[in-house]
Amino acid sequence: MNLHEYQAKDILRTYGIPIPPGEIATSPAQVEAIAAKIGAAVMVKAQVHAGGRGKAGGVKFCKDAATAREKATAILGMKIKELTVEKVLVTKAEDIGTEAYVGIIVDRKTKKAVFMVSAAGGIDIEEVAATTPEKILYHPVDPRYGLQPFEAQQMGFFLYGDAKQARAAAKIMLQLWTAFVATGCSLAEINPLVVTPAGEVIAVDAKMVIDDNELDRLPAVAALRDESSEAPSEVDARKANLTFIKLDGNVGCVVNGAGLAMATMDLVKYYGGEPANFLDIGGSSNPEKVVNALRIITADPSVKAILFNIFGGITRTDDVANGIVTATKANPLKVPIVIRLTGTNEELAMKILKDNGFSASSDMDEAVQQAVALAKGGKAA
Amino acid sequence: MNLHEYQAKDILRTYGIPIPPGEIATSPAQVEAIAAKIGAAVMVKAQVHAGGRGKAGGVKFCKDAATAREKATAILGMKIKELTVEKVLVTKAEDIGTEAYVGIIVDRKTKKAVFMVSAAGGIDIEEVAATTPEKILYHPVDPRYGLQPFEAQQMGFFLYGDAKQARAAAKIMLQLWTAFVATGCSLAEINPLVVTPAGEVIAVDAKMVIDDNELDRLPAVAALRDESSEAPSEVDARKANLTFIKLDGNVGCVVNGAGLAMATMDLVKYYGGEPANFLDIGGSSNPEKVVNALRIITADPSVKAILFNIFGGITRTDDVANGIVTATKANPLKVPIVIRLTGTNEELAMKILKDNGFSASSDMDEAVQQAVALAKGGKAA
Amino acid sequence: MSVFIDRNTKLVVQGITGRDGSFHTKQMIEYGTQVVAGVTPGKGGQKFEGTVPIFNTVADAVKATGANTSVIYVPPQFAADAMMEAAAAGVKLVVCITEGVPVLDMTRVYPYVKETGARLVGPNCPGLITPGESKVGIIPGRICTPGNVGVVSRSGTLTYEVVYQLTRAGIGQTTCVGIGGDPINGTNFIDALEAFERDPKTRAVAMMGEIGGTDEQEAADFVKHHMKKPVVGFIAGQTAPPGRRMGHAGAIISGSAGTAAEKIDAFKSAGMGVAQRPKDFVQLIQERLK
């Protein structure tokens, strides 16, 4: 789950990280009031889950409250990468001496959370990694001990020659580490970490990505989810415990397991079709999930055929069959459906489907070819 | 630093451990008011840093507020192991089903904090260890990972066959562990951990000992020190950063280093004398410490001779010499002094002493024998 | 022969009385796995299905039954503790089926289990099966048949798909190992490949990877330099949208974006066979077994 900049900043502030004052606004009038309260030049920053906000015109420097109102009028409601800007952060504009990057991510290879720090901040770290990789210091944190002060200090001195700034950065890194762990992050970054002309070290922008698996035990963090910034079908899927990603094709896919779901999409493509979505109903299934999956898929008008590909393990195929029957009784399908299932409780599932007028195959390639043909308007084989 | 029962309970309560309600009182009238507020049978418990309070009559069951006032009148002001009872804890008397012991201490051998748990609670754990050692489970905690829930659960099931009680005890152990670490303890114990007839698991008595080395970074804990419960000379010494323990003899000893201080006391005894105290002026010395040491020792009327035994390493003997000169100028000594010093800056120290009319030797055995003789009223050799 | 599990595997099931745990325990027993104990705190002393003794703790179970392997079916918030409990109790193989374990939990579990000397498989994996001998986890037994192909996969159901097709074509398996799809897991491709290379019965290996990370590239490198046995690989997700969990920052550290194309190139340059569709494994393996 991505947090907005203002949410990440609110969290990091509670851990003691120095961050310029700011408030969130949803209207130009609010923006003007906040800017007036700050009483100095401000930044008005679009709060959407998209990179490149600045380039898209979503981040503006405003010398006074009236300008802030004017710029906010343009930003609120604009679209950045198909996301509508509903909120802006109004924050004190800081004079910037130098810009550095400080981030933590969980790394598969070292199996640890790893700090990445670079004195080349203010731009995308991917760009730094691609062009001047030697400017990035990687520091894996031993999860058994956590980040130690001396490690933070080493990184601080990597960023700054000045001891006071190095120490201030080290303190911020220790605070960022504590926030990272306590908030269940898979990524947390400060970019840029700024040294002001006065020599203060402050966080001017922040990003946090929460591990979805943490949300159950961190209700306060889970409550930060902003559904207005997500596609409605994906919100719907998540609430039904489904993993769903909307794509551009016309073969609606319902699969159990991410690997098989991807392989199914690949096979749709292989046989000349285009998948309309990625949809994983996950392990431990129940009929309700299938009902929800069908509801979400059939809501997409571009879907011309539905393909179920279920290989039962922990998922019981009879649960899936029951779900299909229940869902289609309540809302009869308007597009053809191709069902492939095999594995746990397969005989029972086949019987349920047959008793309710569905046919089902047990061969994946056959089923995919059939669904592709149906989506193209051909007849089922 | 020892905490009183009521202080330990206040801390453990903030970590979620279930503890019967109670308040502290310094007068019988207060006791009566608290007991009336509790509105049930209460225990009135002397708050002094001494074991065996119960046997000494410092812990009483009182069926009502009037009885509580009466018992409190007897307890307040009584002496337990030479300590005057200034405060009592008035706490709800709980019905007791079973009594267990749960403690954590730092163990030199495993170099870890170790849980000790036993279903034989309510009595001194030393007694259990001596008579039925098989009734104690020892569980060292890996400091890198901290106490894990499964470990707490294993200990919970060691105490109780009932799963609900085992889980409740496990939760308490996790809370106790968190409190132990956060409060900088060298010992924390709940004894007894009680199962009430209703099946609730609660902590009826608690003890915490804080590692003195933690106090600098835990000011809130350091503020819990109750100086009224300590010998004034020891309070005085601690404030002067000296380690001082009053003993029964007449040779006042001022030594640097605990090992040499003990060896000096042993040698006083070896040569037929009796040390009046253990006093370690510690490492990194300064003249002020010596001034304070002399003040504390000369305040003891039983001291008949003073023995300095200083072997300079990190302690500079010139600091010690300056301290002796300063202190004796301000307050001329009324008892003879024997000075032995050698090591860092010895030549300078000897010169300082000589210039101020003191003699000093560099032989420990000679100095000790001389001090013993002077304390007995003989002449210096 | 086989890898990791065989007929001597003595299994303790953590979460034996839960919905998934009880269902799959029955399946494992039916398959012939020696399920010697179950663990559900508070149900110690009871028996599962009248036969398998239940204990309050894994330590008790190991002490009483000599279990050497554990399989975990507990909810995600308890899974890290369950893995550590199993390793601390002295079992040599810990298989965690549970999906949804927080990745920061795994950063702690991984070194903990390693220090005990136990092998962890998973989490978020289907477990293992040595056809005809033992099944630990949830891989459906009837799709497998004994033989001499080792199977290792990051995916659950995709593994079934491939094994199913192999079996239908008469190609049996030594052991199928589902290593799980989480960013941090206990056993990786190289661990399994190493074991298959050492196993005298295994003659070829089928390996199913996915987009993301660089495990497949490292596995290809291992195949190139350390394996004599043929390996056929597959990558799921050629048409998938970029993964949304980690963003790009993870790829910076790994020095790779983890795309399907990169991984397939790595397979090719290691001289591995590359399956385009799951069913292609059949022919590619058959060619290599000749």
Added chain:
Amino acid sequence: MSVFIDRNTKLVVQGITGRDGSFHTKQMIEYGTQVVAGVTPGKGGQKFEGTVPIFNTVADAVKATGANTSVIYVPPQFAADAMMEAAAAGVKLVVCITEGVPVLDMTRVYPYVKETGARLVGPNCPGLITPGESKVGIIPGRICTPGNVGVVSRSGTLTYEVVYQLTRAGIGQTTCVGIGGDPINGTNFIDALEAFERDPKTRAVAMMGEIGGTDEQEAADFVKHHMKKPVVGFIAGQTAPPGRRMGHAGAIISGSAGTAAEKIDAFKSAGMGVAQRPKDFVQLIQERLK
């Protein structure tokens, strides 16, 4: 020969610009120790006394100078971090002089340093000296003289006392090791005894213990079963009141109250010489060197 330090010891001083650090660095240099670097964060680039380069971090110091040993003179609240920093930077010997380190800090520092493969001596110790070669810490150089007696002690000043008396009697030392008096420390008696047993130059060992804990009893057991060289022991605190830091609970775990009498008995039953007074070492060692 010697143990732990010798003329090849290249020392970095952590806290070189502090009151104690600067004083004792001068003493160490004067004694002939190769002090190659100092560390004070923020003073990197400066020089101590115009000669010893100062760095911001131990890692920088080690990289630039090849220091293989570190000595720590920082305030207690920073000592744990300093020990970990030194070990992480790759020095092989970390000597912590600082007194007053919280014991819970040490429970974490101990395994951390051990995992790096470094040896920790201390904290709360006087350090080591190999007379005529190198001094790391605060043991006064002029009380020592080269010879063939190894000295190991839990106490600081008591060590000086004994070494002083040995030197005055013409008995020289291979190395004097102050292991420190804290409940948790990096090097114990057995580590030092083992090193002295292996050191070809050492012919006898003087060992000074204290009341509390069971280290001396275990050391006696080690002497009995693993040492050919004679060892003479002393226990300080025969007349001391019971220690007030740990109470009795510590003794339950150790299975002993840690009294002087117990320890002396252990020495005797291990066949060790027992010094009643510090000065008794002289005669007891002389007898054993004949």
